[in-house]
Amino acid sequence: MTTRLLEIENLNVRLAAGKAARPILDGVSLHVEQGEAVGLVGESGSGKSVTCRAVLGLLPEGAQAAGSLWVDGEDILTMPSTRLRELRRRDVSMIFQDPRASINPLRRIGDFVTEGLRACGVPRKDALKRAEELLESVGIREPRAALRRYPHEFSGGMLQRVMIAGALAGGPRLLLADEPTTALDVTTQAEVISILTRLRAERDMGMLFVTHDLELAAAICDRIYVMYAGRIVEAQPTEGLFSRPRHPYTSGLLAATPRLESDEPPHGVPGRPVSLAESPAGCAFAARCAHAQPACAREDPVQREIDGAQVACLRAEELIHD
Amino acid sequence: MTALPIHRRRFLAPLARLAGGDKLVTAALTVLTVLIIAAVLAPLIAPHAPDAVDLSATLSGSTPDHLLGADQSGRDVLSRLIFGARTGLLGPLIVVVVSTVLGMLIGVAAAWHGGVVDSVLSRAMELVFSFPALLLAIILVAVFGVGLTAPVIAMSVAYAPYVGRLARSVALQEKSRPYIQAYRVQGWSGWLICVKHLLPNIAPLILAQSAINFGYALMDLAALSFLGFGVQPPTADWGAMINEGSPALLQGAMLPALAPGVAIVITVVAFSIVGESIADRVARREQ
Amino acid sequence: MTEYALEVEGLRKSFGAHVAVDDVSFSLKPGGALAIVGESGSGKTTTARMLVGLERPDAGRIRVGGRDRSDVARGKATRLARAREIQMVFQDPYLSLDPRVTVAACVEEPLRLHFAMSPAERRARRAELLARVGLGEREADALPRRLSGGQRQRVAIARALATEPKVLILDEATAALDVSIQAQILDLLAEIRRDTGVGYLFVTHNLALVRHIADVIIVLYQGRVVESGPTREVLANPEHPYTRLLLHSVPRPGWDPAQIAADRRSLAAVLRETPNPPASAESPHHGPDPDPTKRSVVK
Numbered sequence: 001m002t003t004r005l006l007e008i009e010n011l012n013v014r015l016a017a018g019k020a021a022r023p024i025l026d027g028v029s030l031h032v033e034q035g036e037a038v039g040l041v042g043e044s045g046s047g048k049s050v051t052c053r054a055v056l057g058l059l060p061e062g063a064q065a066a067g068s069l070w071v072d073g074e075d076i077l078t079m080p081s082t083r084l085r086e087l088r089r090r091d092v093s094m095i096f097q098d099p100r101a102s103i104n105p106l107r108r109i110g111d112f113v114t115e116g117l118r119a120c121g122v123p124r125k126d127a128l129k130r131a132e133e134l135l136e137s138v139g140i141r142e143p144r145a146a147l148r149r150y151p152h153e154f155s156g157g158m159l160q161r162v163m164i165a166g167a168l169a170g171g172p173r174l175l176l177a178d179e180p181t182t183a184l185d186v187t188t189q190a191e192v193i194s195i196l197t198r199l200r201a202e203r204d205m206g207m208l209f210v211t212h213d214l215e216l217a218a219a220i221c222d223r224i225y226v227m228y229a230g231r232i233v234e235a236q237p238t239e240g241l242f243s244r245p246r247h248p249y250t251s252g253l254l255a256a257t258p259r260l261e262s263d264e265p266p267h268g269v270p271g272r273p274v275s276l277a278e279s280p281a282g283c284a285f286a287a288r289c290a291h292a293q294p295a296c297a298r299e300d301p302v303q304r305e306i307d308g309a310q311v312a313c314l315r316a317e318e319l320i321h322d
Numbered sequence: 323m324t325a326l327p328i329h330r331r332r333f334l335a336p337l338a339r340l341a342g343g344d345k346l347v348t349a350a351l352t353v354l355t356v357l358i359i360a361a362v363l364a365p366l367i368a369p370h371a372p373d374a375v376d377l378s379a380t381l382s383g384s385t386p387d388h389l390l391g392a393d394q395s396g397r398d399v400l401s402r403l404i405f406g407a408r409t410g411l412l413g414p415l416i417v418v419v420v421s422t423v424l425g426m427l428i429g430v431a432a433a434w435h436g437g438v439v440d441s442v443l444s445r446a447m448e449l450v451f452s453f454p455a456l457l458l459a460i461i462l463v464a465v466f467g468v469g470l471t472a473p474v475i476a477m478s479v480a481y482a483p484y485v486g487r488l489a490r491s492v493a494l495q496e497k498s499r500p501y502i503q504a505y506r507v508q509g510w511s512g513w514l515i516c517v518k519h520l521l522p523n524i525a526p527l528i529l530a531q532s533a534i535n536f537g538y539a540l541m542d543l544a545a546l547s548f549l550g551f552g553v554q555p556p557t558a559d560w561g562a563m564i565n566e567g568s569p570a571l572l573q574g575a576m577l578p579a580l581a582p583g584v585a586i587v588i589t590v591v592a593f594s595i596v597g598e599s600i601a602d603r604v605a606r607r608e609q
Numbered sequence: 610m611t612e613y614a615l616e617v618e619g620l621r622k623s624f625g626a627h628v629a630v631d632d633v634s635f636s637l638k639p640g641g642a643l644a645i646v647g648e649s650g651s652g653k654t655t656t657a658r659m660l661v662g663l664e665r666p667d668a669g670r671i672r673v674g675g676r677d678r679s680d681v682a683r684g685k686a687t688r689l690a691r692a693r694e695i696q697m698v699f700q701d702p703y704l705s706l707d708p709r710v711t712v713a714a715c716v717e718e719p720l721r722l723h724f725a726m727s728p729a730e731r732r733a734r735r736a737e738l739l740a741r742v743g744l745g746e747r748e749a750d751a752l753p754r755r756l757s758g759g760q761r762q763r764v765a766i767a768r769a770l771a772t773e774p775k776v777l778i779l780d781e782a783t784a785a786l787d788v789s790i791q792a793q794i795l796d797l798l799a800e801i802r803r804d805t806g807v808g809y810l811f812v813t814h815n816l817a818l819v820r821h822i823a824d825v826i827i828v829l830y831q832g833r834v835v836e837s838g839p840t841r842e843v844l845a846n847p848e849h850p851y852t853r854l855l856l857h858s859v860p861r862p863g864w865d866p867a868q869i870a871a872d873r874r875s876l877a878a879v880l881r882e883t884p885n886p887p888a889s890a891e892s893p894h895h896g897p898d899p900d901p902t903k904r905s906v907v908k
Binding site: 043044139185186187188189190191193194195197198212213214215216218219220242252253255256257258259260261265266267268269270272273288 | 648649757758759760787788789790791792793794795796814815816817818820821844854855856857858859860861862864866867869870873
């Protein structure tokens with residue numbers, strides 16, 4: 001068996017300390033192959049961002065993780081911190097939601113893009129040359145001049161491109177994108193996504209794309225995981241997810257999304273999204289589910305495969321959502 | 323004596339709750355509570371009258387009758403320290419109350435109106451900033467004569483810009499929040515929005531600053547008394563006590579000057595800790 | 610008596626040298642739903658803020674039910690009368706409620722300001738308003754921090770409805786909510802419009818949403834109206850290149866972000882050459898659009 005680029009198996013994360021002690025993730029398993037774009041979709045409190053950050057070994061303060069989390073066959077959770085730093089510099093990069101909050105405002109763009117390279121021991125001149133190429137590849141005009149400018153001189157969309165350039169500097173094979181376009185306008189979003197997908201394809205990188213927007217994930221990802229209350233409830237190739245959602249939550253999300261091409265008005269899912277800590281025994285979605293039966297509130301739904309889809313719903317076999 | 327720990331626990335429990343379980347803050351609050359009780363009940367708990375002279379004990383050092391000794395004139399240092407807490411706390415209290423009210427009014431008015439009002443008020447605050455507080459106090463002493471009045475007026479004016487500048491910046495931030503704008507859209511007058519919604523929401527941060535200011539005002543007023551511009555002898559006052567006690571240092575008697583000095587430091591630190599903890603708590607809540 | 614709930618004519622606002630809103634005109638029928646669409650910097654939020662009086666227009670007229678509200682409100686009576694004309698729901702439900710005021714007090718405040726009611730009447734009306742948005746007595750006693758984003762936005766809607774406005778402005782009011790909650794709020798808004806006949810003015814960047822909530826759409830680009838008309842027609846046959854770009858930018862199956870990026874650059878290049886397209890005599894963005902059901906495009 002070839003090692004996968006990213007493999008998370010049965011990841012549990014819980015905050016341990018004092019009054020705030022609560023579970024965050026429960027049995028999350030997912031994988032990303034070399035060159036594959038994978039979406040991780042969920043609403044607030046679903047644990048999608050925690051999962052994504054855990055890949056870099058960035059857990060919330062006071063959190064304990066159990067399970068395993070392999071990047072290229074190496075376990076992140078047991079890795080010494082020097083190796084983890086090296087991994088973050090070279091193999092795995094992350095693009096955050098808010099570029100303005102994630103780039104040091106007092107340092108020049110050139111410093112931001114080259115800092116990873118410099119830390120790897122690349123000479124300053126070569127690093128700058130490389131940064132210039134990177135900025136050009138993300139569509140920044142006059143990249144040489146841009147290296148000397150400061151973050152406040154760029155718009156949000158331009159700064160997000162700079163962040164992408166910085167993330168690509170170490171030549172990573174796995175890209176983690178945590179809602180990278182949520183703060184941007186729709187037309188800017190399209191532009192940033194086009195850059196991201198092009199560079200990902202060119203460099204044959206794997207990508208884990210975290211978003212709340214099912215449509216956006218569908219537009220760029222090969223496979224999609226849907227999270228609810230700290231668990232993965234469904235995983236499918238994109239076409240399958242849209243044409244035959246297996247989990248009532250997925251079909252609820254699809255029905256709630258307003259569509260340009262359809263007259264069907266969006267239908268809300270009753271209730272509100274819960275986090276793992278708030279969710280009762282049994283299926284966390286049962287209270288909001290139109291198909292819930294008494295058993296749903298008692299038994300934990302076990303994830304299983306049905307026609308190429310991973311589903312965690314007791315009634316998955318009977319229910320087909322079109 | 324088994325009742326004592328329970329009694330102590332009962333006394334500390336509300337303070338600990340107030341401090342949010344932080345030991346340092348609990349200690350600071352305890353110190354301040356003890357000080358305030360001492361100041362209020364001074365005549366009841368002080369072992370001697372502050373002006374009572376016991377010439378046999380002059381510069382005696384610690385004795386069973388005079389726990390912190392007696393000064394050059396044979397007055398009990400502990401009793402003077404306890405009575406000194408009255409002027410020591412009353413002066414800064416007035417300074418903090420007046421400067422907080424003044425600063426809040428100026429800061430919020432500047433932030434709310436903006437434009438010309440903001441420019442005028444901000445320049446006025448800078449003007450006061452640029453003038454040394456102690457110098458202002460000394461000039462006012464020349465006008466009003468020595469005593470607590472002139473230094474307290476001077477410090478109230480001098481501290482107002484510190485509060486005002488902070489109030490202006492937090493009020494500006496608060497003013498731009500949608501909930502304040504929602505009240506404007508509802509048709510409330512600016513005055514009512516400020517009083518009912520803006521002020522209560524920025525008050526905790528301002529109070530944190532004021533608690534820290536309390537310590538500084540106490541130090542400044544003590545300095546003025548030490549220099550002879552503030553509270554006049556024979557009234558018991560920590561600053562004046564250091565001044566009166568300093569010659570005794572040459573004769574090897576530390577306590578008359580050291581005791582009020584330590585009292586000042588402990589009080590200032592306690593107020594700073596409490597102020598910082600309020601600020602921290604506000605910051606946590608903002609998240 | 611005019612047939613429009615809201616008429617806006619030649620609205621203009623600049624901040625320093627930057628013209629944020631330039632000659633914007635539109636009108637809204639009583640009980641109608643109009644969407645102002647554009648990206649950040651298009652002037653849509655500034656327009657909304659001028660409508661509710663948070664910003665003062667440099668030029669232009671705003672009329673609600675025929676009464677002018679373009680000038681600064683002088684005196685309490687004017688201020689209150691205007692507050693009963695237009696209300697607003699803000700984007701961020703976490704910042705639009707006073708953290709120290711309970712839900713009940715939050716809804717009762719405008720009632721106390723605007724209507725002479727006995728405490729019992731006020732409580733009854735408050736319960737009615739909260740029930741209207743799907744909240745009960747349990748939520749009424751709560752402080753905002755105990756509520757979810759969706760519940761807070763319901764409170765904000767109840768508060769806005771308390772003054773019985775003719776027009777409700779919804780400034781990206783569902784953008785911060787989860788998708789499953791957004792649809793609930795949209796259902797609620799549709800229901801309220803049906804029952805009360807209040808007119809909606811949506812300010813949004815989400816075209817997929819606009820399709821389902823607004824009868825009329827106006828597209829703003831760099832402070833100007835570039836296209837307007839009935840939502841269905843504009844979305845089915847966008848005529849202005851910017852409207853087309855916006856439409857294509859909505860993610861969906863078969864989406865081609867690279868093409869959109871190319872279109873965006875060429876549009877920016879075209880508009881750089883003619884930053885202020887000359888307005889012809891019959892240019893529809895001059896004067897109030899007499900009939901919002903008609904299409905109009907600025908080339």
